[in-house]
Amino acid sequence: MRKLLGVLMIIGSAHLQKGIIHERSHVAMDRFDRSKSGSLAPLSEKREIDFGDSTQQRLREITTPEIADFIGSLHESITRQSSCSSISYECLVSWLVKLSCGITGALACSSSWDVESIRSLYESKFRRLSDKYFSDKPWPEPDNVCKIIDDGIFGILYRELFYRHIFIKLRKPVQQDRHGAYNNYIALFEYILSAESPVPLELPDQWMWDIIDEFVYQFEGFTQHKGYYAHKQIYVDDWDVKVVFNTLHQLIIQSRINEQLEAFKNNEDPSREAGVFGSNPLYRMLGYFALVGMLRFHTLLGDYRQALASVRNIDLSNPKLIRNVLTCQVTIYHQVGFCYLMCRRYQDAINRFEDILYYTRTTDSHNMYYSDYATIRSKCEHITALLALAHALQDGIVNDLCRNEADLLHKASSGDMDAASALFKKGAPKFIEPSFLAPLEDREESQEVFGENSASNASKVAMDTQLQVFLRDFKLRKNSVDIRSYLNLYESLKISKLATLLGKTEEELLVALHAHKRKVHQLVWSPRQNPLAGERKCADTVDFYIHEDTIYVASETVSQGHGEKLRQATMKILNEPRKDGRKFFRTKCLHFARAVVEEVVWMFAVVEEVVWMFAVVEEG
Numbered sequence: 001m002r003k004l005l006g007v008l009m010i011i012g013s014a015h016l017q018k019g020i021i022h023e024r025s026h027v028a029m030d031r032f033d034r035s036k037s038g039s040l041a042p043l044s045e046k047r048e049i050d051f052g053d054s055t056q057q058r059l060r061e062i063t064t065p066e067i068a069d070f071i072g073s074l075h076e077s078i079t080r081q082s083s084c085s086s087i088s089y090e091c092l093v094s095w096l097v098k099l100s101c102g103i104t105g106a107l108a109c110s111s112s113w114d115v116e117s118i119r120s121l122y123e124s125k126f127r128r129l130s131d132k133y134f135s136d137k138p139w140p141e142p143d144n145v146c147k148i149i150d151d152g153i154f155g156i157l158y159r160e161l162f163y164r165h166i167f168i169k170l171r172k173p174v175q176q177d178r179h180g181a182y183n184n185y186i187a188l189f190e191y192i193l194s195a196e197s198p199v200p201l202e203l204p205d206q207w208m209w210d211i212i213d214e215f216v217y218q219f220e221g222f223t224q225h226k227g228y229y230a231h232k233q234i235y236v237d238d239w240d241v242k243v244v245f246n247t248l249h250q251l252i253i254q255s256r257i258n259e260q261l262e263a264f265k266n267n268e269d270p271s272r273e274a275g276v277f278g279s280n281p282l283y284r285m286l287g288y289f290a291l292v293g294m295l296r297f298h299t300l301l302g303d304y305r306q307a308l309a310s311v312r313n314i315d316l317s318n319p320k321l322i323r324n325v326l327t328c329q330v331t332i333y334h335q336v337g338f339c340y341l342m343c344r345r346y347q348d349a350i351n352r353f354e355d356i357l358y359y360t361r362t363t364d365s366h367n368m369y370y371s372d373y374a375t376i377r378s379k380c381e382h383i384t385a386l387l388a389l390a391h392a393l394q395d396g397i398v399n400d401l402c403r404n405e406a407d408l409l410h411k412a413s414s415g416d417m418d419a420a421s422a423l424f425k426k427g428a429p430k431f432i433e434p435s436f437l438a439p440l441e442d443r444e445e446s447q448e449v450f451g452e453n454s455a456s457n458a459s460k461v462a463m464d465t466q467l468q469v470f471l472r473d474f475k476l477r478k479n480s481v482d483i484r485s486y487l488n489l490y491e492s493l494k495i496s497k498l499a500t501l502l503g504k505t506e507e508e509l510l511v512a513l514h515a516h517k518r519k520v521h522q523l524v525w526s527p528r529q530n531p532l533a534g535e536r537k538c539a540d541t542v543d544f545y546i547h548e549d550t551i552y553v554a555s556e557t558v559s560q561g562h563g564e565k566l567r568q569a570t571m572k573i574l575n576e577p578r579k580d581g582r583k584f585f586r587t588k589c590l591h592f593a594r595a596v597v598e599e600v601v602w603m604f605a606v607v608e609e610v611v612w613m614f615a616v617v618e619e620g
Helices: 002-037 052-062 065-080 095-100 112-133 142-146 153-170 175-193 205-222 228-234 241-255 257-265 271-278 281-300 304-310 326-342 346-362 373-394 400-413 417-427 440-450 454-487 495-502 506-520 562-575 578-619
Strands: 492-494 521-524 535-538 542-547 550-555
Touching: 065 112, 065 153, 112 153, 112 205, 142 153, 153 175, 153 205, 175 205, 175 228, 175 241, 175 281, 205 241, 205 281, 205 326, 241 257, 241 271, 241 281, 257 271, 257 281, 271 281, 281 304, 281 326, 304 326, 326 346, 326 373, 326 454, 346 373, 346 400, 346 521, 373 400, 373 417, 400 417, 417 454, 454 495, 454 506, 454 542, 492 495, 495 506, 495 550, 506 521, 506 542
Parallel strands: none
Antiparallel strands: 492 550, 521 535, 542 550
16 A cells, blocks of 8 residues: 555656646746747746747848757757656757756756767767858857857857867967857856756767867967967966866866776776766766876876876776777877877887777778767877887887888987987977966066967977977987897897997997896886886897896797787687678688698608608618
């Protein structure tokens, strides 16, 4: 009996709630109608009015019908997440009806359908319409759009798309665009972070990543554009470095993403550490992407150790941790690999670069369907340049991944400074000069130091500073290259002989050998470790030790057996698309069978030779 009463109470409360929301939607429609017509009819008055046609007509006055439908569909998908209204509307793209179940709904009931709808609108339709109608002009002004619909969270998200289109597609932002984009990001993050409970909103992972990535990108671009000083004289608080840092930090703290990732690494339940906000997909993913944003932030400032520390809980051994946001993963490996390169951990840099390049090449047939495929390809080109530079410093080997940079790699491995500089500038991020981010009272001195175009000149100074730091170590590698080339030719040789070949005295050679030994023994990271940690190992394929007056060379290269080749072929089949798997499997099986047959034939030849030798011995 108690169970029956409980069920009846739940059903009754649901019907009551449905009626309240239904009534609120009619109230919203009546208010909108009175604001249009100027009527002062009471709220309780019931009228049968079709608002779809009038709203669509107003939208078409400021843009095309196709754009009006897109904006309406996006608004409808976003507002559905914050309203439980079960009213059935005849016109889904009607702006007025969508306003009736708007952002101020009583309860949140986000559904997977809403997220998938937003994903389709954002990743497919938005970019298609941008290419079709707005390749050389901005989208409709947000103020004009928000006069027709509510200026709530949808208005903030639409402004984010509007300004991002100007920065990325048109590449012609003016002072008001930079100011408006900054204020809009602050409004968005305040809406998310200032709430006492998780906001009733869920966005696709790709959109959340683009928001964080664009936030850091626009901060980087603002500190480097020519009008930086003039802008700061008018809008003093815009894109302050402390605000950018604190925003990313608050997203990380409120989502408790570090605690969740640490629990996941320790094979514990992350939900126990998540808390109220961390359990929400919006906060959890924004926190994760904020970690990557913090990695970029510290890398731009040249603080590589702090950059690596910011991603200490992210599993760097799994390139497909977030498969649906590949741009985020490529960014992580690009930034982490570059930090390792500047920290003289060349083997770790090579491993991180090769991991992500192998993964992107393996899944390239799938990646081409991503909306940001061009961005992925561009970042992979930067990573390829840095991989070639790391190989030039480490072993001078040209593999398939850096085949496009083979010429510069050969020149850099032989000590060519210009080739090394070209690879560095191609793959390195655009740095920010920390001294240029000084308070307002110190900016006049910075302008005098860096000249009229102070921001752009400061960016060049920052790049030149990091390049000179790198080339200082690169110059010291010249002796190591010569020593390594001779060590490859011998298993053992006298110190006096090597000194003669290099044109050095024995004392100078011993100093150079000790320096080379220290350089090739680097900290090497292993999975499930802090990125700053590692075990000191020989990171080169050639190692040596000195006993008395003789140098003994030990090659670290181990020939790859057929079993290892078969394992790699099997893993490639599992990672490759199904349509190419059969062809790949047949090809690899034929090669493997041929290798096995050759091995068996060779073994029979050896046995026959041994039998013949025994027969000769017996006859003798």
